[in-house]
Amino acid sequence: MKLLVPIKRVVDPYAKVRPLADGSGVDTTGAKFEINPFDEIAVEEAVRLKEKGIATEIVVVSVGGPQCEDQLRKALAIGADRAILIETDAVLDSPAVAALLSDVALAEAPGLILMGKQATDDDCNQVGQMLAAKLGWPQATFAAKVEITGNSAQVTREIDSGEQVVALPLPAVITTDLRLNEPRYVALPGIIKARSKPLEKRPATSVQSPKTSVSAVELPPTRPPGRRVGSVQELAAAIKERGAI
Amino acid sequence: MSKLLVIAFDATDAATSFGFAHALGLPFDVLQLTGLSVPSGAGTVTLANLGSIPPADGLAKALQPLVAGYSHIASPSSMGSKDVLAYLAGLLDTGMVTDAIGVVSPTEFKRPIYAGAMTATIKVNCDPIIITFRPGNFGKDAASANGNESTTSLNVTSQATILSESSKGSARPDLSQAAIVVSGGRPLKDAATFESVIGGFADALGAAVGATRAAVDAGIAANDLQVGQTGKVVAPNLYIAAGISGSTQHMAGIKDSKLIVAINTDTNAPIFDAADLGLVGDLFTVLPELQRELKQ
Numbered sequence: 001m002k003l004l005v006p007i008k009r010v011v012d013p014y015a016k017v018r019p020l021a022d023g024s025g026v027d028t029t030g031a032k033f034e035i036n037p038f039d040e041i042a043v044e045e046a047v048r049l050k051e052k053g054i055a056t057e058i059v060v061v062s063v064g065g066p067q068c069e070d071q072l073r074k075a076l077a078i079g080a081d082r083a084i085l086i087e088t089d090a091v092l093d094s095p096a097v098a099a100l101l102s103d104v105a106l107a108e109a110p111g112l113i114l115m116g117k118q119a120t121d122d123d124c125n126q127v128g129q130m131l132a133a134k135l136g137w138p139q140a141t142f143a144a145k146v147e148i149t150g151n152s153a154q155v156t157r158e159i160d161s162g163e164q165v166v167a168l169p170l171p172a173v174i175t176t177d178l179r180l181n182e183p184r185y186v187a188l189p190g191i192i193k194a195r196s197k198p199l200e201k202r203p204a205t206s207v208q209s210p211k212t213s214v215s216a217v218e219l220p221p222t223r224p225p226g227r228r229v230g231s232v233q234e235l236a237a238a239i240k241e242r243g244a245i
Numbered sequence: 246m247s248k249l250l251v252i253a254f255d256a257t258d259a260a261t262s263f264g265f266a267h268a269l270g271l272p273f274d275v276l277q278l279t280g281l282s283v284p285s286g287a288g289t290v291t292l293a294n295l296g297s298i299p300p301a302d303g304l305a306k307a308l309q310p311l312v313a314g315y316s317h318i319a320s321p322s323s324m325g326s327k328d329v330l331a332y333l334a335g336l337l338d339t340g341m342v343t344d345a346i347g348v349v350s351p352t353e354f355k356r357p358i359y360a361g362a363m364t365a366t367i368k369v370n371c372d373p374i375i376i377t378f379r380p381g382n383f384g385k386d387a388a389s390a391n392g393n394e395s396t397t398s399l400n401v402t403s404q405a406t407i408l409s410e411s412s413k414g415s416a417r418p419d420l421s422q423a424a425i426v427v428s429g430g431r432p433l434k435d436a437a438t439f440e441s442v443i444g445g446f447a448d449a450l451g452a453a454v455g456a457t458r459a460a461v462d463a464g465i466a467a468n469d470l471q472v473g474q475t476g477k478v479v480a481p482n483l484y485i486a487a488g489i490s491g492s493t494q495h496m497a498g499i500k501d502s503k504l505i506v507a508i509n510t511d512t513n514a515p516i517f518d519a520a521d522l523g524l525v526g527d528l529f530t531v532l533p534e535l536q537r538e539l540k541q
């Protein structure tokens with residue numbers, strides 16, 4: 001079975017980022033970029049399915065500028081077989097990304113799409129579901145465990161009140177949560193070896209005009225500075241004084 | 246004409262949607278998927294009487310005809326609403342705003358990005374617009390009575406099948422609605438320690454229990470207790486963080502708390518920068534003492 005894994009290039013989730021001085025967007029100058037951590041979990045899961053003999057080919061795809069090649073190369077180093085970069089410098093919202101990915105899915109005809117539940121930059125949590133809807137496929141979001149048998153997947157999903165186990169006929173879209181796995185560390189030889197794996201660049205043919213766009217970015221209101229207390233008694237008194245209990 | 250449809254996944258969603266509907270300033274109806282009708286100030290409440298929420302693919306398809314004619318379709322943010330409403334947005338080929346925390350105008354919303362490190366204003370240029378919002382960021386005015394009430398039978402056929410569901414079934418208050426939340430992090434060591442130290446303290450105060458991702462990953466706490474960027478968002482009157490370093494990802498879930506209290510052995514822990522009240526100390530000795538003091 002072929003697996004398709006869409007990945008997004010995002011600012012390192014542990015980096016501190018700020019709005020641009022004019023508030024028109026996010027200042028990413030000098031920032032380090034990574035594969036969105038949830039997508040990296042999806043790549044890792046795909047590689048594990050290949051190691052188990054369930055997947056035969058892993059195709060990773062990213063939509064964006066030429067810089068996305070770095071993240072695709074990293075995914076190849078983790079163990080993907082082939083990469084596609086849909087090149088565009090347009091500002092994309094989730095429906096536009098889902099539309100471009102759905103074209104790739106129709107052309108590649110994977111048995112399963114594995115991708116992150118959300119990107120750590122815009123925190124939108126939309127593309128996986130929109131893609132499943134466009135393809136008319138079932139979905140399992142927030143996956144904590146994935147088992148594939150024949151032509152179906154059994155997925156343990158995280159839900160608001162605990163966990164849910166669902167069965168899905170394939171093809172389907174599965175979005176990953178943090179507990180699905182811990183991505184492997186890729187040593188330098190792996191990254192060098194991945195340079196010989198195929199990476200195909202295609203211009204995005206038609207990009208939908210955005211349905212949602214960011215018109216301003218600001219810092220959230222700051223809390224007034226807090227106070228250190230010296231003892232439990234003082235702490236309890238302060239909590240009571242603030243009427244919090 | 247502009248009109249909002251609130252899709253209520255559970256019994257409390259309709260009542261907690263009033264503040265958002267009010268901020269949006271549009272007339273609104275409620276589609277109550279499970280549970281009974283509650284006063285929410287809605288024009289019309291339609292009860293679907295589902296026993297439980299079906300898989301997203303089938304539910305979103307069944308919702309499609311019912312949302313026709315509405316300019317805005319919204320639910321309180323939850324894993325369940327994001328699962329279904331984003332699929333619905335895909336079916337309708339429309340745009341979506343996740344986790345709205347403010348309404349600038351009916352076509353402009355504020356939402357957190359980068360784990361809440363920044364707030365973005367999102368301009369919407371589509372119809373309908375699908376929204377999930379955080380009720381804690383909107384007014385808690387008491388809702389007035391509903392107008393009409395009707396029922397509908399939703400014919401849901403999903404390709405996915407739910408095989409089982411396990412809920413920890415806690416008798417404690419719901420995290421996202423509790424007035425007091427006590428959370429523990431990695432130093433709680435194991436599940437039994439977490440339950441007795443954090444759980445015991447919470448029960449004494451009638452509080453809900455939360456945890457960090459580090460605690461959940463280590464098997465110390467259940468996954469549905471995770472608070473933060475990728476867990477639950479809480480907005481209690483009192484949030485007590487015990488043995489929590491204060492990562493950006495954790496803070497993303499607690500910023501709207503009225504009073505944040507931090508207890509940490511490390512005087513340089515970042516949590517102290519964000520806390521309203523901080524005490525440097527060992528949680529294992531501080532929490533039992535604090536419990537006694539607060540009960541006095």
Ligand SMILES: Cc1cc2nc3c(=O)[nH]c(=O)nc-3n(C[C@H](O)[C@H](O)[C@H](O)COP(=O)(O)OP(=O)(O)OC[C@H]3O[C@@H](n4cnc5c(N)ncnc54)[C@H](O)[C@@H]3O)c2cc1C
Pocket residue numbers: 013037038120429430431432456457458459460471472473474475476477487488489490491492493494495508509510511514526527528529
């Ligand atoms: C994509 C992504 C998403 C994430 N989402 C979330 C999320 O939703 N929620 C979340 O919480 N995290 C999330 N994280 C993880 C986050 O970055 C931190 O790793 C995590 O919050 C740390 O948990 P902690 O504070 O329990 O552990 P630590 O960072 O290890 O902190 C433990 C703290 O306890 C203190 N301590 C130790 N012993 C004691 C004692 N006896 N008494 C008092 N204090 C003591 C220490 O001084 C330390 O400050 C995410 C990370 C990523 C990359």
